[in-house]
Every structure is written in C-alpha cells, then in structure tokens.
Amino acid sequence: MNILTQNSSLTISSLQIAEMLGSRHDKVKQSIERLAINGVIIQPPVGVEQSTDAMGRNRLTQVYVFADEQGKRDSIIVVAQLSPEFTAVLVDRWQELERQQAQPVFQIPQTLGEALQLAANQALQIEQYKPKVDHYNAVVERKGLLNATQVGLKLGMSAIALNRILEEIGVYNKSVKRSRVFKQAFVNKGYGVLKQTEQGQTQSLFTILGEAWVIEKLQCEGVA
Incomplete structure (x- = not known):
C-alpha cells in the first residue's frame, strides 16, 4: 500500500485501498459512495492516479482521495466495512506516517561527549514526563473518541x-x-x-x- 505525502498532507486513494484489500476498485468506490450517501463519511474529493491494467499497460484511473484527519477517519471506516481484518493494518500505517511527519530533524552527535549528553537528556525527559503521560493516557486523552x-x-x-x-x-x-x-x-x-x-x-x-x-x-x- 502506498500512502502519499503531498503538500504536507497525508493521503490515501480508493485505488490504494482496493490494492491493499485485494478487492475490485469499482466495488471499493461503490462502498465509499454508499457510506457517504448514508452520512457515515464525508464524500471524498476525486483525483486521478496512474495504474496498470491486466495487459501491463499504464492508464489513468479516477479515484477518491482521503486526506488529513477527516480522510484518515473515513478511510478507516471504509476498510472496516469492507474487510475488518485489515483495519489494524491501515491504522498502523497512518500512525507510522504521522510519527514520521511529526518527528523533528535528528542531529547526530559528533563526539562521544555529545552522545553521552544526549542520552542523559533523553533519560531525564522520560523520567520527568512519565507521570504526565500515564495520566494523559488513562484519563485525559479523548482524541478520536465520542460520547x-x-x-x-x-x-x-x-x-x-x-x-x-x-x-x-x-x-x-x-x-x-x-x-x-x-x-x-x-x-x-x-x-x-x-x-x-x-x-x-x-x-x-x-x-x-x-x-x-x-x-x-x-x-x-x-x-x-
């Protein structure tokens, strides 16, 4: 599955979802349209993506494009409806991309002293923030959850x-x-x-x- 990054936006298309599930693209598009009509998801915008047909020829295919937080939510719902066992795979991939996008540029230590200081600073930060993180995960965090x-x-x-x-x-x-x-x-x-x-x-x-x-x-x- 190939999730693209365009203009700082994480995206995945209906064609890529079909390839991940091993399903026909038209069936995936029909499911997206049905969920949008029922108000479960928001109708995603249309795009064009290059694909290869059964004869090995390149062609342009009209696809639905899911992007950003709304697209992440809706694409997960689509996969959950079509093939629940693949839901975790899609969620893991979104989370991996988000971590990569949010990760700051890492400065490689140039000396042994810098490496030791970096390790000490990281250990101190983990120790300082652990109680806050535990509390946030157990009590405060509500992102993606609904009452x-x-x-x-x-x-x-x-x-x-x-x-x-x-x-x-x-x-x-x-x-x-x-x-x-x-x-x-x-x-x-x-x-x-x-x-x-x-x-x-x-x-x-x-x-x-x-x-x-x-x-x-x-x-x-x-x-x-």
Whole structure:
C-alpha cells in the first residue's frame, strides 16, 4: 500500500485501498459512495492516479482521495466495512506516517561527549514526563473518541434516546447500575473504550468504528 505525502498532507486513494484489500476498485468506490450517501463519511474529493491494467499497460484511473484527519477517519471506516481484518493494518500505517511527519530533524552527535549528553537528556525527559503521560493516557486523552451525545447528533436524536436503544440491543452491561458501561464484547471489537473521569467515574466512549457500527445498526433497524 502506498500512502502519499503531498503538500504536507497525508493521503490515501480508493485505488490504494482496493490494492491493499485485494478487492475490485469499482466495488471499493461503490462502498465509499454508499457510506457517504448514508452520512457515515464525508464524500471524498476525486483525483486521478496512474495504474496498470491486466495487459501491463499504464492508464489513468479516477479515484477518491482521503486526506488529513477527516480522510484518515473515513478511510478507516471504509476498510472496516469492507474487510475488518485489515483495519489494524491501515491504522498502523497512518500512525507510522504521522510519527514520521511529526518527528523533528535528528542531529547526530559528533563526539562521544555529545552522545553521552544526549542520552542523559533523553533519560531525564522520560523520567520527568512519565507521570504526565500515564495520566494523559488513562484519563485525559479523548482524541478520536465520542460520547453518546456526539454520536446521537449524527442520528438526529438525544443521548438519552440513543442510550435507551443501545441498552435494548445489548451494547451496555445492565449489571452495572451506577453508570452505563459497555459490554466487554463491544470493547473487544474495537467499538468502544472505557475511560476514567477526573472524579474517578467510568465513562463509555465510542471509537470511530463504534460510531459507524451504531449508525449502520440503527439505520438497518429503521430506527434512524
């Protein structure tokens, strides 16, 4: 799979997704169009990409292009719908590219003293920031996660109405009375995560895959 970097924007095309999945490009485009019509993703812009046909001839193919944060989200949803087992591969690739893009230019130490000083500085930074990082990962980090209110807005309903339906279809663990907690099976599928609030309470948050699943499920059931 070849993800391009153009004008400082990370991009991936529908053709590249089709090649990664081993699927026909037209089928991938149809899935993208269906998800866009249903409001699950935003219709991506059209581009042109060079490809090789069965006879080994180069030709230009019209593709959909996913770019930046919105494109990352939507491309993951497309792959999750078409072939869930490839979702982790796509997520890992996006994260790898983002790390490469964000990584500062590394200055190679020129002397043994500089190398030792660099190692000492890095060790000190790790020691200083570890408590903050642990707290951020366990409590604060919410990027890419959605609460019931945010998911409900996509469906035109309140969080109360959405949660009532999700309870009925078995998303929440009814044995937990004080708060709504996802069933472990829902979490294991990558649809949701459990985070702690600053007050130590458990909060159920939907991943982008969970958001897509809820929307598809309710639309198929004729609820939304």
